[in-house]
Amino acid sequence: MKILKFGGKSLSNGDGINKVVTIITDKVNQGEQIAIVVSARGNATDELEEILDIASKNGDYKPLFEDFKKYQQDDYQEVDLSEEFNVLEKLFEGVSLIGDYSNKIKDQILSKGELLSAKLLTAILVENGINARFADTRELIKTDSKFGDAQPLEQISKKNVINYFKQNNGTTVNIVTGFIGSNNNNDTTTLGRNGSNYTASLIANYLNADELQNYTHVDGIYTANPDLVLDAKKIDHLTFNEANELANFGATILHAKTIIPLLEKNIPLRILNTFNHENKGTLITSNSNKEGIKTLSVLENVSLVNLEGRGLLGKTGVDARIFRVMGDNDISVSIISQGSSERGIGLVVAADKATKAMIELEKEFENDFYSKDVNKITVTDNVSVISIIGQDLSTFHKPYTALIKNKIVPILFNNTVTGKNVSLVVKKSQLNKALNVIHGEIFGVSKKINIAIFGHGLVGGTLINQILESAATIEKRKDIKLNVFAIANSSNVLLNKNGVTPNWKNEIQNNGFSYTIDDVIAYANEHHLENLIAIDNTASATFVENYIPLAESSFDLISSNKVANTLSYSFYKKLRKVLADNQKSYLYETNVGAGLPLIDTIKLLHLSGENITKIKGVFSGTLSYLFNNFSAKDASFSEILKEAIDNGYTEPDPREDLCGNDVGRKLLILARELDLQNEFEEVDIQNLIPEHLREGDVSDFLNKLTEFDPIYAKIKEEQKPNHVLRYIGELSGDLQNDKGNLEVKLVSVPSDTALGGLKGSDSFFEIYTESYGDRPIVIQGAGAGSAVTARGVFGDILRLSDKG
Template identity: 35%
Template sequence: MRVLKFGGTSVANAANIQKVIAIAEQFKNEKIVVVISALGGVTDELIKAGSLAAEKDESYKEVLEALEKRHLDTAKTLLPVTLQSSCLSKVKQQFNELDEICEGVYRLNELSLRTRDRIISFGELMSSQILAAYYAAIQQPHEWLDTRQLITTNNHFGFAAVDFALTNRQIQERVKQSPANLFLAPGFVAATKEGHTTTLGRGGSDYTAAIFAAALQANALEIWTDVNGMMTADPRWVPNAKTIDQISYQEAMELSHFGAKVIYPPTIQPVMNKKIPVWVKNTFQPQAAGTLIENIPSSEGEIIRGISSINHIALLSLEGSGMIGIPGFSKRLFEALASEEINVILITQSSSEHSICVAINTADADKAKKVVDAAFETEISNGKVDPLKVERNLSVIALVGDQMKSHPGISGKMFASLGSNGINVRAIAQGSSERNISAVISYADVKKGVNVLHESFFEFDYKQLNLFITGLGNVGGKLISQLAQQKKYLQQHLKLNIRVAGMANSKNMLFKEEGIDLHNWKEEMQTGEPMQLDAFVDTIVSKNLHNAVFVDITANADVAGIYHKLLAKSIAVVACNKIACSSPYAYYQQLKSLSAEYNAQFLFETNVGAGLPVIGTLNDLLRSGDRVNSIQAVLSGTLNFVFNNYDGTRPFAEVVKQAQDEGYTEPDPRLDLGGTDVMRKIMILAREAGEQLEMEDITNTSFLPASCFDGSVDDFYNEMAKHEAHFKALYNEAATAGCKLKFVASYADGKAQVGLQHIPAAHDFYHLYGKDNIVLFRTQRYAEQPLVVKGAGAGADVTASGVFADIIRAAKV
């Protein structure tokens, strides 16, 4: 004996019903019971019709007409024309009866739970009778079972409790006395001893099948649905969710209780008691292995089986000093909730007995508030207990696995993973069986939370990083090319998958949660919406993606001014933009503090030396206990390029223009030549070394005539041309002394300065060519010979590579 249950999507239309028939045909040589759900979506429509009728809205008739047409069309498609009349007549008869019931509801302006059960029972009754008509048409022996005559329940309409002793006897007698091998039965539907129709709760067709399987001691129960089995997480939220090959009854119950909708929670109990294996399989991929639910020894299996959640939760908190040491508070709380039939999903209590928290469905929150405050009215009025506190818009997220109890550190890993993505845990519960660890979090974070935990416990292939890039110019374009080029390498060697989920430039912004095509990004950007910085930031925050990183490749002060909003939402920031770290010290310190508080990386290696490991080296020295005595550096690739290429034979302005054309300068070259950019860089290094330095604290000995700073960039070039004699004199003076000109930044004893210097041949800076930068760290450990970092300090490729390296650091791999 085998019991097969087919869900609503499996019988949504005639084409799908043919798939059901083909699956059932595989078991023609054994006795089977086929339990059928209503056609997909029909139950919701029936509920809608009843509700509209109760509201005296005549549009309920349109709903019923559409349902009648759908059932008639399904029967006509499924059955030969010559054999349709009996089935069509039965469908019409059922809808006539349904129309009469709804008309009564309309007239009374009332929909009782008993009448509601009667209305929604028609879905399963009609779908199973249409299938029975098909088997009659092809003359295959079968028997249609009216579950209202076999499954007896109490009168708790909507979620009736089964009388198993009577039900088992009725099913056994009916099936064993029949010569048929094929039985068809409507799921979900039952009846009281008095014959009043009841239902077994939404998803009750699974339960119906389990009741039949247990009563008949079936060899197996098969739940046929539209997925390949139970999954490690909801595949609508987690694209990489995996099918669970095998799972214990207890684990399956936990997962189904916590929102895994593949199987209805009460289904497991009847078959578990009889040790009947349960298969969850896919009607549309019948060859897939599916999930086997059976009795698994406690020493076997994966540590974590799955991750699930219950949404639309409210957290009730009863607190007060008068609760400490006084017995009975918990009992009174639960009695008050039980009196209103409010189901408690999760319980947690502080060890001080000062508070107790319970999670319930949000729909019951107002009712709970009223009944609990009434129950503790005396204590509340005396100030011993606070009025019940209700928090809404929450979810419960749960890890499930039999093996958790024998593996320490699971809960630590769970909460560390949530915390690293800025997900706040409001309450925690773990059963004594240690099969389930549950946490109450914000509903807004539940999708991210499920993804974070799934990545931590199941995705060993790679870690997902979601980037939002602003600034798509020369450096930004190079970065995107590098990301595209290194995609496979990162997956293979670092187990890291980087997805660009958003981009923005000065004109447009684009978001694609599934990832922007990095080979076609320029064309995709054309389809973006107009760029608005606040909207760009708000969208990043609202998407709430796990492992999110904001990448700033601009020189824009407004962009630098929003870092704090992102860090406070646990979104990492990678900044090529130097403005934030060279802003007033208070903002720099705020960003560092937010980074630590919200566990969000704030990385800005390219602020000094482009792709050179200058800041990283400095931080490594300090973390290892060293102390900086002084820093000497040539920090402008632009100025080094200019003075390496200027020898008085061609105009100084022409050399500067070459540097700009080759991408070495800031958009406004005066930031480089005026020393502002170098001042920012030495200040950032001083700050990283622990100095509270501001821009006005830095001495800048400028070599540019004052008039060069007036007007536009074009005016700047014109002024430089006028002062060519000045620049030639600077060069000649250095050359005469056997020196080279270098724009040097230095920091020592709490003071910093920048300016043009004569560098003799014996100095470390003398042989510095092209656009190279050099930094000399003199520390307690490197007192006699400095630690030197030297290399290309400008250029789109090396700057992009430095940003790329920070992105990888942000992944914490």
């Protein structure tokens, strides 16, 4: 028998659950004996927790609960889920009335995600002719009463599972709820977050399964997180020990407790992709096929607690006292190591436990402060841990030296007793670069980067010149050779496998020829050009159709063109599937903030699990200039607008800026970075142009600019005192659902706020997150201009090609 476990994204509405049904059906038709363990569908667990939190604060949780029910029921109205919905309704009502809840109540609520998932999948399979049976693990997995993180009682749980499967096996496909169990009083318990993986490994252990197949939304385990390290490669094989190190050091694809039940029975674990199930994934077994470094793993949301003092070095019992304090306060220590000072000890703990750890250690070492054996106990936030799985200390000097050369000095490091894994603590701001430096040094990246640039107008032409001017310096400093082998516009292309010259403008006029995208791809193949990057600096809606053939032909993509990210959501997902299938990258930092690191920041926050709750700001440098000056000066709107036109801040037809569509597109791009499925038509855009001026030719429009004046003079006059006008984009709503609220609008804000104090043509963004609360992350700077945008594209090139 094989155990198949499906994660939340795999079971999400639409393509996800359809793929799951197909996989199960295929295996049944092939005569395989299988059992299925399921997680909650989509983001159900997080959503239930959010609704619970709102209910406990007497908030209006009912709209969110209705959205939850609608998503879980989806198009399967014939499936009866009323029992779970009714129980949830009563529990939420009770919590709302009392204004509080226990962990016991929370477990009852969170368990419904898996119950709904298993019941729905069972019903769909039965409808498709599969002999499926719903299996409630609350009747099988017996646990202690530690609600929220219950531990299974092995003997009785094993007996229950074996007996159940004896009675319900043969042609039956059991659909088993992950994550949940019950105590001896039959109270519902949960096994901790990611506990569905643990359930699956326990079931595999009890039934002596041939293999546990863990279906996720990625092709397997990579040499590093492919979102952070662009040339990361899928690993075909790992040992249980290596996988356990990965789990302990932040690999979210594995649960730390998953490995032990499998290791006990030597049951292979295979990580597979639901959405690409023909891929063989990563196989994890007891036996290693080869020695050496396998992968880089990252542990985020941690802090470093430092104890410094002259009396710590060589003093007996210090470590015991530290760990006693940690144990008494339920604080897990990921790493303990000699710190940057020879008289210091560093501890890596969860970020939300760091302050507690510091306070309790200060109490423990109070007398040592008086004797001056301890000087201070401090917390360093915003750090991350990078673990090199399989790293032997005898060769560790290579990645370490590469880090130092890139001005990344680890705060501390340690290695395991086996000497085969090394962990580094680095500043979180340096995490991305550090990963790329280490990965490049360990796994190797070719020096030559071959670039095709499409569009050589203001941005494209500036970029080409920036590359040519900087190429020698970059090669000397970074050992990377940037080779622009193709320059094209809508009609002609210039090709040179050895790279274009500074005289490229004349060369394309004299030697350029008509082309299709296939000609560029064929040229690259013919000349065996490696590390290919295609850069789209056009504003063309048709050129983005070339992205898919380019990605399929081994090109990474970089774009300052916003179109590809704002077409239909189906195209957006299709492109990303092609990129994933071909393990190619697509960078577009300049799509929203020109040269500002906005998208990268949001990606890192989202990837780390940070819950982004709202994004708002001034997305257009043109409209920033317009309203900053209109608010500050005693001048008419038309005068300021003409000034912007004369300075080249607007498009040739200023209505392209004033209609708000460009801001709307930028806002949509950010929404999709958060996995929201909004379409452009759903963006609520306030058009700044009076209706009667929206049509007609440009020259006629430019002659009627004064017709703006009475409209905006009135808006300006009707503001509260000390207020200014700003044209903003705002993304809000429940961003854990499939869609958010996207608004582009003119607002009046106090002049003494950060937004109100904006000057010049700067762009300005506020990112609100769950962790930061009411204090947003602010990104501000030049948001327009060909040089700034070109430099942002250049930055994306270096991110793709930097080997450290």
